[in-house]
Amino acid sequence: MKRLLVSLLVVLPLLSGCTKKTNEILIGEYDSLTGSDATFGLSTNKGVRMAFDEVNDAGGIKGKKLSLITLDDQGKNEEAAAAVTRLITQNNVVAIIGGVASGRSKAAAPIAQSHKIPFVSPASTNPDVTKIGDHVFRVCFIDPFQGFVMAKFATENLKIKKVAILRDVKNDYSVGLADVFNTEFKKSGGEIVADLSYQAGDIDFKAQLTQIRSKNPEAIYVPGYYTEVGLIAQQARQLGIKAPLMGGDGWDSEKLFEIGKQAINGSYYSNHYTTESTDPAVTEFVKKFKAKYNETPDALAALGYDAAKILIAALERSADLSSKSIRDELAKTKDFGGVTGKITLNENRDATKSAVVIQVDGNARKYMTTITP
Amino acid sequence: MQDFIQHIINGISLGSIYALIALGYTMVYGILKMINFAHADVYMIGAFVAYYAARLMGLETSPGVFTLILLLVVAMFFCSLLGLTIERFAYRPLRKAPKLNILITAIGVSLFLQYSAQVVFGADPKVFPEVMNDFVLFSIGAIEIKSFDVTVLIVSVLAMLALQFLIFKTKLGKAMRAVSANSSVASLMGVNPDKIIAFTFVVGSCLAAIGSILVGMKYPKIDPLMGMMIGMKAFVAAVLGGIGNVGGAVLGALIMGLSEEMVVAYISSTYRDAFAFGILIVILIFRPAGILGKYTVEKV
Numbered sequence: 304m305k306r307l308l309v310s311l312l313v314v315l316p317l318l319s320g321c322t323k324k325t326n327e328i329l330i331g332e333y334d335s336l337t338g339s340d341a342t343f344g345l346s347t348n349k350g351v352r353m354a355f356d357e358v359n360d361a362g363g364i365k366g367k368k369l370s371l372i373t374l375d376d377q378g379k380n381e382e383a384a385a386a387v388t389r390l391i392t393q394n395n396v397v398a399i400i401g402g403v404a405s406g407r408s409k410a411a412a413p414i415a416q417s418h419k420i421p422f423v424s425p426a427s428t429n430p431d432v433t434k435i436g437d438h439v440f441r442v443c444f445i446d447p448f449q450g451f452v453m454a455k456f457a458t459e460n461l462k463i464k465k466v467a468i469l470r471d472v473k474n475d476y477s478v479g480l481a482d483v484f485n486t487e488f489k490k491s492g493g494e495i496v497a498d499l500s501y502q503a504g505d506i507d508f509k510a511q512l513t514q515i516r517s518k519n520p521e522a523i524y525v526p527g528y529y530t531e532v533g534l535i536a537q538q539a540r541q542l543g544i545k546a547p548l549m550g551g552d553g554w555d556s557e558k559l560f561e562i563g564k565q566a567i568n569g570s571y572y573s574n575h576y577t578t579e580s581t582d583p584a585v586t587e588f589v590k591k592f593k594a595k596y597n598e599t600p601d602a603l604a605a606l607g608y609d610a611a612k613i614l615i616a617a618l619e620r621s622a623d624l625s626s627k628s629i630r631d632e633l634a635k636t637k638d639f640g641g642v643t644g645k646i647t648l649n650e651n652r653d654a655t656k657s658a659v660v661i662q663v664d665g666n667a668r669k670y671m672t673t674i675t676p
Numbered sequence: 677m678q679d680f681i682q683h684i685i686n687g688i689s690l691g692s693i694y695a696l697i698a699l700g701y702t703m704v705y706g707i708l709k710m711i712n713f714a715h716a717d718v719y720m721i722g723a724f725v726a727y728y729a730a731r732l733m734g735l736e737t738s739p740g741v742f743t744l745i746l747l748l749v750v751a752m753f754f755c756s757l758l759g760l761t762i763e764r765f766a767y768r769p770l771r772k773a774p775k776l777n778i779l780i781t782a783i784g785v786s787l788f789l790q791y792s793a794q795v796v797f798g799a800d801p802k803v804f805p806e807v808m809n810d811f812v813l814f815s816i817g818a819i820e821i822k823s824f825d826v827t828v829l830i831v832s833v834l835a836m837l838a839l840q841f842l843i844f845k846t847k848l849g850k851a852m853r854a855v856s857a858n859s860s861v862a863s864l865m866g867v868n869p870d871k872i873i874a875f876t877f878v879v880g881s882c883l884a885a886i887g888s889i890l891v892g893m894k895y896p897k898i899d900p901l902m903g904m905m906i907g908m909k910a911f912v913a914a915v916l917g918g919i920g921n922v923g924g925a926v927l928g929a930l931i932m933g934l935s936e937e938m939v940v941a942y943i944s945s946t947y948r949d950a951f952a953f954g955i956l957i958v959i960l961i962f963r964p965a966g967i968l969g970k971y972t973v974e975k976v
Contacts, residue, residue, distance in 0.1 A: 513679055
């Protein structure tokens with residue numbers, strides 16, 4: 304019996320040592336693969352997987368293959384937090400590619416921060432996300448910038464003076480964009496004729512839109528997500544409002560047109576990139592993505608791809624593949640030529656880069672202009 | 677003034693949707709003295725049945741009255757089956773159990789349907805097909821009366837009249853009222869309470885199916901949790917009007933729709949749901965039986 308115990312004691316550490324010596328680098332990812340904004344998560348995941356497959360096909364990093372573990376957060380904050388906890392404590396990942404929504408990053412990133420695991424968000428644009436700690440990064444621009452972009456576009460390109468705002472009060476992202484738009488638009492001499500709100504999940508917006516109609520705005524700024532924006536556009540047209548809608552990257556989904564149909568045509572939104580760009584990095588990416596998934600990549604697929612690529616570059620530069628050195632290498636990212644523009648991570652671990660403005664034109668997206676910070 | 681009239685039109689059109697669903701709550705309560713919380717989820721299933729039926733039959737691109745009627749029939753059929761199944765397997769075995777058990781079962785069935793639907797249909801929202809063309813019937817200045825709004829109102833009024841007729845003018849209705857008054861005495865008189873209760877569920881589920889298609893027409897975004905909020909509000913409407921009372925359900929629903937619209941228009945959209953449930957609390961304090969309900973002392 305004693306002998307058995309002794310041999311067990313000798314063998315057990317060996318066994319656990321064995322599992323650590325696998326030839327894989329484990330990277331975790333959580334995303335909204337189901338839920339009301341599932342297209343965001345599914346697209347991001349496709350972009351991330353494509354970047355990982357490319358590296359693995361080329362032989363991996365330092366002779367090791369990358370292994371991606373993706374968990375579904377169902378579009379819920381608490382599920383995102385649970386997913387990150389599981390990735391870190393059970394799967395022992397060395398880094399995490401975060402989700403899309405800022406609210407969910409705010410719930411999940413503190414867990415990565417407390418375990419000192421680097422966390423890269425592809426598309427959480429709320430300013431507070433990277434304030435969580437020095438292990439939290441993002442490859443997208445932040446909300447104030449999108450509010451600024453649309454305010455600038457409205458005054459300089461559309462040359463309009465009267466805008467109404469309709470914001471989703473339940474959503475940090477929407478409130479952030481609306482606030483910045485409000486200040487920036489007023490600063491450039493415009494007038495906000497109404498600033499009303501709705502809540503994600505509502506289906507009837509006629510009361511707000513009736514009020515907006517009486518103020519006769521030249522455009523309505525609705526920085527929400529595509530599900531509600533589609534319905535808002537339809538109901539606005541039903542009430543006879545002709546003014547175009549304006550929004551942010553939360554609009555970027557095929558479902559926007561499916562729900563909004565003709566009503567959303569001619570409206571504008573700011574985004575991270577457009578497939579119409581002639582930049583070779585973009586055309587190459589679009590070609591490869593179409594070949595792999597047989598669909599056109601949206602902005603979230605591009606951001607997912609860039610987030611994964613930046614993480615991969617940091618892994619390649621990292622000497623010992625420990626979480627600490629990966630973090631330090633991530634922080635050094637400079638002038639990285641991504642699909643969504645040239646990315647430099649600043650001292651706040653936020654990406655500084657330009658944004659594009661797009662006009663909805665049926666199922667197509669018409670490129671209007673690029674606005675730099 | 678123009679805005680005010682527009683708000684009233686919006687409110688009535690929202691209220692008439694609540695009315696259709698509230699009728700289902702009120703009917704089952706009238707007969708069984710129980711609240712069928714799964715009713716709103718039968719409504720959700722109705723929307724999905726119509727969605728898949730339209731896709732399978734290739735009706736997405738041919739809006740019209742024929743499409744509407746066809747989808748209504750299909751959805752009503754499936755919802756009736758579902759209503760019957762729920763009644764048979766979840767509620768009938770508990771007929772003699774305490775009221776609380778059956779209430780908890782109803783909540784359980786509701787959650788079961790919601791989350792199974794997420795697995796089966798996927799949790800992302802779907803776009804409801806165009807069932808009918810929406811066009812302006814007539815307009816007064818900038819105020820336009822749309823065919824959808826009128827259709828919804830007409831259908832809910834028709835449903836209410838049909839129900840009144842069914843309950844007060846037919847033999848089945850007499851049997852329903854008898855079961856409602858006292859089911860054991862009714863069974864001595866040759867009424868089969870099980871059949872009558874099953875029939876009540878069929879009628880309730882048909883109303884939910886009609887409601888789901890009208891909502892899908894007006895707000896073309898459907899998802900597995902779509903029944904939750906609308907169901908709660910319809911339930912409040914039924915209580916407000918006097919639960920068990922058919923006319924009361926419609927009245928309560930119109931009050932709910934109008935007051936919600938006014939709250940959003942003149943106060944803030946943030947108070948929309950708070951106000952709806954505030955109404956419930958106030959009515960329960962001052963008039964527990966609802967506006968048209970009769971207050972009866974429960975016999976012990």
